[in-house]
Amino acid sequence: QVQLVQSGAEVKKPGASVKISCKASGYTLSNYGISWVRQAPGQGLEWMGWISGYNGDTNYAQKFQDRVTMTTDTSTSTAYMELRSLRSDDTAVYYCARRPYSIGLPDYWGQGTPVTVSS
Amino acid sequence: DIQMTQSPSTLSASVGDRVTITCRASQSISTWLAWYQQKPGKAPKLLIYEASNLEVGVPSRFSGSGSGTEFTLTISSLQPDDFATYYCLQYSSQYTFGQGTKLEIK
Numbered sequence: 001q002v003q004l005v006q007s008g009a010e011v012k013k014p015g016a017s018v019k020i021s022c023k024a025s026g027y028t029l030s031n032y033g034i035s036w037v038r039q040a041p042g043q044g045l046e047w048m049g050w051i052s053g054y055n056g057d058t059n060y061a062q063k064f065q066d067r068v069t070m071t072t073d074t075s076t077s078t079a080y081m082e083l084r085s086l087r088s089d090d091t092a093v094y095y096c097a098r099r100p101y102s103i104g105l106p107d108y109w110g111q112g113t114p115v116t117v118s119s
Numbered sequence: 120d121i122q123m124t125q126s127p128s129t130l131s132a133s134v135g136d137r138v139t140i141t142c143r144a145s146q147s148i149s150t151w152l153a154w155y156q157q158k159p160g161k162a163p164k165l166l167i168y169e170a171s172n173l174e175v176g177v178p179s180r181f182s183g184s185g186s187g188t189e190f191t192l193t194i195s196s197l198q199p200d201d202f203a204t205y206y207c208l209q210y211s212s213q214y215t216f217g218q219g220t221k222l223e224i225k
Contacts, residue, residue, distance in 0.1 A: 109162035
C-alpha cells in the first residue's frame with residue numbers, strides 16, 4: 001500500500017534551517033511528484049510547492065521561492081524539503097503528499113512533521 | 120494570485136442533514152478545483168477533484184459542482200464520520216487553499 005513516512009519533530013532557532021524527509025513506499029517515486037503543504041497551529045493549509053519525481057523539476061509558491069529547496073533521491077525513494085532562514089511564523093506541521101501527474105493534486109499524504117521555531 | 124473564499128467558516132448540522140459548502144475564486148479557474156476533508160491531528164484526505172469527480176473510495180453522499188468562480192461541496196446525508204474541516208483547493212494557477220469550513224455537530 002502507498003505510504004509516505006516523514007521524519008520526526010524539529011525544534012529550531014530563528015535564522016536556522018530545517019530539512020524534512022519523506023520516504024515513499026508502495027509505489028515508484030519517479031512516476032509521481034511530491035507536494036509540500038504546511039499548516040500553522042489552528043490555521044488552514046498552505047501550499048509550498050512540488051517536485052517532479054521523474055526529473056526533479058520544481059514549482060515553488062512565490063512566498064517561499066527564496067527560502068525553500070525541494071529534492072528527491074530516487075535511489076532511496078525519499079523526498080526532502082529544506083526551509084532556510086526560519087522565523088517564528090514558520091512554526092507549523094509540514095506535510096508531504098504524493099502528486100499523481102494525472103490529476104495534478106496531492107492524493108496520499110504523510111503523517112506530518114511538526115516544526116517549532118523558537119528562541 | 121488567485122484567492123479562494125469559503126463559506127461558511129463554521130457550519131453546525133445534525134446527522135442525516137444535507138449540507139452545502141461554497142467556495143468562490145477571485146477569477147475563473149474553469150473546473151480546476153478540489154475538495155479535501157481534514158480531521159484533527161490528521162492529514163487531509165482528497166474527496167473530489169476537477170470540481171465534480173469523486174476520488175476512488177469516497178462515499179457517494181459527497182458531491183461537487185460548479186465551474187468558473189463558484190463551486191459547492193454537498194454532503195447529501197451527514198454521517199457521524201463527516202464532522203471535520205473541509206478545504207477547497209484551486210489548481211488552475213499555482214495552488215491556493217480556501218480558509219476552511221469546520222463542520223460541527225449541532
